[in-house]
Amino acid sequence: DIVMTQSPDSLTVSLGERATINCKSSQSVLSSSNNKNYLAWYQQKPGQPPKLLIYWASARDSGVPDRFSGSESGTDFTLTINSLQTADVAVYYCQQYYSTPITFGQGTRLEIK
Amino acid sequence: EVQLVEAGGGLVQPGESLRLSCAASGFTFSSYWMHWVRQAPGKGLVWVSRIRGDGRISNYADSVKGRFTISRDNAKNTLYLQMDSLRVEDTAVYYCTKDFDSWGQGTLVTVSS
Numbered sequence: 001d002i003v004m005t006q007s008p009d010s011l012t013v014s015l016g017e018r019a020t021i022n023c024k025s026s027q028s029v030l031s032s033s034n035n036k037n038y039l040a041w042y043q044q045k046p047g048q049p050p051k052l053l054i055y056w057a058s059a060r061d062s063g064v065p066d067r068f069s070g071s072e073s074g075t076d077f078t079l080t081i082n083s084l085q086t087a088d089v090a091v092y093y094c095q096q097y098y099s100t101p102i103t104f105g106q107g108t109r110l111e112i113k
Numbered sequence: 114e115v116q117l118v119e120a121g122g123g124l125v126q127p128g129e130s131l132r133l134s135c136a137a138s139g140f141t142f143s144s145y146w147m148h149w150v151r152q153a154p155g156k157g158l159v160w161v162s163r164i165r166g167d168g169r170i171s172n173y174a175d176s177v178k179g180r181f182t183i184s185r186d187n188a189k190n191t192l193y194l195q196m197d198s199l200r201v202e203d204t205a206v207y208y209c210t211k212d213f214d215s216w217g218q219g220t221l222v223t224v225s226s
Contacts, residue, residue, distance in 0.1 A: 049219055093157065102148070102163070
């Protein structure tokens, strides 16, 4: 199984500042057939289902503000949220969908200072 | 607009069975992989199972293999999860998701004596 490890577990950032969440996969999730990383990011607010933010490691889903961006370096992935807003308070998860079992990181709780 | 509506959750005793359903609308149901993902109270996301659009391929997490069965009825645009031999540790909100880009609101399954 591919293990996804997020850091930090929780994060407190001031309004308007930048939040950075990291995710490391225990093995490559890069497909040689299409040269894409099978890595997604989700946002989950209390009492709500997860919402897809980023897929293919850096592609924003439809309607996701461009304040949210994803990047990759080998098996290390980063979700960056610029100009933090109160609406961004949530738990964020990374996920690999390269192979089954599909696995999620443990989650990073983002709070506002 | 994509809609996914789960039903069938409830309180059962260990060893009992439950069948979840997920009614889908707003997209061509038979064209998409569908998944079940669960979330224990206060915990992270765990992938449970997936089924291909034509229903011919399915995969399971090791924790449910042999006890849960995923299926779909493309004529009724409905996804199912038959859960047998339920355990206390299966207690969770169960979400259905259309290839992770759209999610239902979830249905709560509680396994307790």
